[in-house]
Amino acid sequence: MANEHNEQAQDIQNEQQTEQTQAESVEQANELSVEDLQAQISKLEESLKLEKVRTANAVYEAQKSVERIQRESEKHKDTVLEKFAKELLDSVDNLERAIQAAGEEQTPVLEGVKLTLKSLLTTLEKFGVVEANTQNGFNADLHQAVGIDPNAKANEIGTVLQKGYTLNGRLLRPAMVMVGQ
Numbered sequence: 001m002a003n004e005h006n007e008q009a010q011d012i013q014n015e016q017q018t019e020q021t022q023a024e025s026v027e028q029a030n031e032l033s034v035e036d037l038q039a040q041i042s043k044l045e046e047s048l049k050l051e052k053v054r055t056a057n058a059v060y061e062a063q064k065s066v067e068r069i070q071r072e073s074e075k076h077k078d079t080v081l082e083k084f085a086k087e088l089l090d091s092v093d094n095l096e097r098a099i100q101a102a103g104e105e106q107t108p109v110l111e112g113v114k115l116t117l118k119s120l121l122t123t124l125e126k127f128g129v130v131e132a133n134t135q136n137g138f139n140a141d142l143h144q145a146v147g148i149d150p151n152a153k154a155n156e157i158g159t160v161l162q163k164g165y166t167l168n169g170r171l172l173r174p175a176m177v178m179v180g181q
Contacts, residue, residue, distance in 0.1 A: 082167055085129045089165060089173055092120055096163075124165075132164030132175050142166070144174040152180025 095117040102110045124130075132142040134157050142164055149158025157177045164175025 078168075081127060082172060085124060085127065085165070085167055085172055088120065088124060088129075092117065092124070093162065095120065128168035129165055129172060132166055132171070134160050134164070134175055134177060138177070138179050142171060142174060143177045143179075145179045146176050147178040149178035149180050152178070154180050156180045 095113055098113050099110065099117065102113075133139075134143065138145065138155050138157055143157065144164075146161060152158025156179070158180050159178040160175055161178065162173075162176040165172045
């Protein structure tokens with residue numbers, strides 16, 4: 001019986017040692033796991049920072065692309081409007097010539113031509129097309145001198161051969177004028 005008792009004591013002691021060894025192993029594993037987890041957290045935080053920077057750059061690039069496309073769209077719109085307005089100016093010139101050719105005679109046809117001209121000029125003004133000023137003297141930015149008018153004062157516009165127009169402040173077509181010497 002003493003042998004049995006000794007064997008049981010040894011078994012209990014072996015079990016305790018095994019449990020203690022297992023507890024130490026679990027504790028070491030926990031310590032390693034915490035260190036490993038902290039290292040993983042650091043790596044993930046760095047990765048998150050990198051992704052945030054990439055996202056911010058992508059958003060910035062997208063905003064710049066939208067702005068560039070809007071600028072290009074406005075430029076294209078202005079170019080198309082300019083071409084269209086230039087073509088309409090020929091119709092304005094023709095209607096003005098028709099009114100001049102009719103003279104002082106007031107007929108229903110002449111009245112219709114005047115109303116058509118007025119409507120066309122109003123529409124052009126809505127889109128920023130206005131007549132270039134010829135009242136304040138010769139301005140090389142707005143006028144094209146095509147001859148000398150002997151009856152006009154120096155640097156003054158004598159005769160306007162063709163009206164000039166601007167589109168939103170930019171010259172669309174210069175006025176063809178005769179200038180005094």
